[in-house]
Amino acid sequence: MTPVTEPPLGEIDDEGERRALERSWRRRPGIAGWFTVTTHQALGKRYIVTAFVFLLIGGVEALFMRLQLARPDNPLIGPDKYNQLFTTHGTTMMFLFAVPMMEGMGVYLVPLMLGTRNVAFPRLNAFGYWMFLFGGIFLYAGFLTNTGPDAGWFAYTPLSGPQFSPGKRVDIWAQMITFTEISALCVATELIATILKMRAPGMSLTRIPMFCWSMLVQSFMVVFAMPAVMVASNIFLLLDRTVGTHFSNAAEGGDPLLYQHVFWFFGHPEVYIIFIPALGMVSSIVETHTRRAIFGYPAMVLSLVSTGFIGFGLWVHHMFATGLPQIGEAYFTAASMMIAVASGVQIFCWIATMWSGRVHMRTPMYFVLGFVFIFVLGGLTGVMLAAIPLDLQVHDTFFVVAHFHYVLIGGALFPLFGAFYHWFPKFTGRMMNDALGKINFWILFVGFNLTFFPMHILGLKGMTRRIYTYPAEMGWGPANALATVGACIILIGGIVFIANALASRVHGEIAGPDPWDGGTLEWAADSPPRNYNFVNLPVATSRYPMWTPPEERVVVTGVRHDRREALVTTLMDAEPPIWPFITALLLGLGLVGATFRFSWYYPAFGATGIGLIGWFWPRRPEGVRS
C-alpha cells in the first residue's frame, strides 16, 4: 500500500543526523542523570524493573501464606501477621505490580510502536514514576514496622473504619492508594495524548497497532475509574479516620455500603485496566509469531472498546451478598455475562489468526497458548459466579480466590511473561534462551494449576478466604498441601525466569533490530533503542509498516535534531529537569505526613505548588539554543 501522493526521493545525511540527535538526547551523566532522566525507554524500564521487584515481594508473601495453610492447625504465622500478609499481598499485586507493570510496558513500547521520539509529557512521566516508587516504599515501611494494613486489599468499612481498626495501619493503605493512583493517572494522561496526537504520519485509526489500541482503552478506563478509588480511599476512609467525617458512620447518616459501591466502581474496571493491555500484548505476539496480519482487526478493536465500556457496568457483582434489590442484581448478572461475548470474540480471532498463519512455536507463543487455556477456565468460573445463587453459595470462599487468580495470573501474568520473552531483545539487544524459556513455561504452567485448581474444590467444600488456619476435621488438609507444593513449583519457575533473564542479558544471542520479523514500528528502531528512537521518524505506509517492501517505505525529514523535538508536538525541554523528582518528593512527604496529621496537607500542597512553578517556569526564549 502506498500513500495517495507519492513522496519524493530525498537525500538524507544519515550520519550527521545521528550525531546531532545523540548530542540533543544525551542523558546527564552520573547521579544527576539518574534523577533527571525523562526518556521513555529509561522510565519504562524503571517501571518494569520496580514492578517486577514488587511482584517478587508479593510472591514471597503468598508463599508464606501457603506455608501457613499447608497443614491444619499450623502455628507458623499468627493471625495478626497473616492479616497483614494477605492485605499487603493483594495490595502489592494490584497497585504496585500489575498496574505499574502494564503502564511501564506502555510507556516503553507505545512511542516506539507509534514511531515517535518520546511520550507527550516526559516530565509528567518522570513524576509518575517517582510517585509510584515512593508509594511502594511507604507501604513497605509500614509493613516492616509492624504497621502493615490488615483489613484486606479492599479495606471494607466498617472493619477498616476508626472504630474497628485503630492505629495507622489502614491509613497507610489508604494513602498508598493515593500515590499509585497519581502515578497511574499521569501515565494514562500522557499515553492518551501520545496515542491521539503523536502517531507517525499515515497512521490512521485503522493502522494503530493492537497494543496501542489496548493502552488507549486502558488509559481511558484509568481516567474514569481511578477518581472513584480516590473518593473511596482518600475521601471516605482517610477523612473518616483522620478528621472525623461521617461517610461510613451509620449513626450520623453515613453508609458503609456506599464505600463498597464506590470502591468497586473503581475495582472492577481495575481488573480490565490490568487485563486489557495483556490482550494487546497477546495480539502483538500472535501476529508476529504467526507472520500474519491479525484476523478481524475491526472486531478486535471493537471488542476492546466494548470491554472498556461494559467493564464499568459490572461492579455490583462483587456485592451480590449485600442484599441489594433484585432488579439491580439481575441487570448486573446480565452485564457480567455479556462481557464474556467481547472476550470470546478476541479468543476466536486469535485462534483464526493462528489457524490461517504459520505458527512459529517460540517461548512467547507457549505463554500465549497457556494464557488461552487458563483464561478460558477463569472466564468459565466467572460466568458461574455471575449467577447469583451460585455466587451466594461460594461468596468469600476459596472458589473466588481460585477464580480471580485464574483470571489475573492467566489473563495478565502469562501474557506478560510472553511479552518479556517477545520484547526482551528490544529492551536489551539480546535474545532470551528459548529452551530455558519453554522449561520456564512448563514449570509455571504446572505449578500454577497445581496451586489454584484445588482451591476451586476447597471453596466448594466451604473453606472461606482469609482464615489463617483450620482444624483437621474439616478435611481440607490434602488439597491445601497440594496447593502449597504448587506454590513452591511457581517459585522455581520464577527463579528459572530470573536466571534466564540475567544470563541472557550478558550472554544471549545478539538480536539485531528485528529478530522476529515483526510488522510494527518498534522493530524499526535499534535494539536497545537510542534515546531518540529513530534517526528519521518513519511514515506508516500500512498497518504493518515493517512488512512493506523497503523501497516503498517513507521517512520524515525536517524534524529538528539540534534539540529534543518530536512531530506534531511541543518541544521537549532540552535540559533534563530535576523538578519532577523534587515535586514528587515534596508531595510524597506531605501525603505521608497527612496519614498522621491532616494539617500536613497544607504545607504539602504549598510546597507542591512551588515545585510545579519551578517545573513550568519558562526558561528561555524560543528558537534560541542555550
Add this chain to the structure above:
Amino acid sequence: MIRRRTLDVSGLPDIDVSSQEPIWWGQICLCCIEGAMFCILIACYFYFRLSLDMWPPPGTQLPHVAIPTVTLILAIVSCLGSYRASEGAKKNERGAMLRGLLLNLALGCAFLILRGYAWYTLNFNWASDVHGSTVWTILGLHTMDATADLLFTAVLIVALIFGRTGRSMRLAVHVDSVVWYFLVLIWIPLYIVIYWAPRFVGAPA
C-alpha cells in the same frame, strides 16, 4: 548520504497555540479526571440523601443561596477574562493576555473570598453529620482546584510582566483558560446540588 522516499516537515511551526497541541489534550484528560470525581461525589450526595428522611438533618440550617449565587455570577463573568487572554495568546497580543488574566485573577479571587464568607456562616461542619461531610468535601475540593488554578494564573501574569511572550508561554495562557472554564462549568451543577437540591428534594417543612 542515503536516498529514501521522504516527507519533509521542516516547514511546520515549533508550537501551535491551539487544540492541536498534546498539552491541550492532556489538560482535557485532567478535566475528565476531576469531572469524574465530582460526578461521583454528586451521586454520593443523593445516595445519602435518599437513605435519610430529613435532609439536611435536624439542627442544620439550609445553606443560604444569596451570596453563593453572587459568587456563581462572578465566576461566570471571570470566564470573559480567560477568554480574552486565550484569544490574545492565539493572536500574540501581550496586552490582551495581561488584561484578560488580571480580570480572571481579580474576579476569581473575589469569588473565593465571597465563598469563604458564605462558608464561614454555615452552622455545620464536616464532623456534624453526613450532610456536613459531603458538602464540606465538595466545597473543599473545588476550592483547592480553584486556588491552584488562580495561583497558576498569577504565575503566568508574573512571567508575562517579565516579558515572556514566546509560543510556549502563550500556549500556557491558552491552556490555563481551559482549566478555568472547566472549574466554572463544573461549579454550576455542584452549586445546584449544594444550595438548591435540599430545597427541592424533600426539604423539611
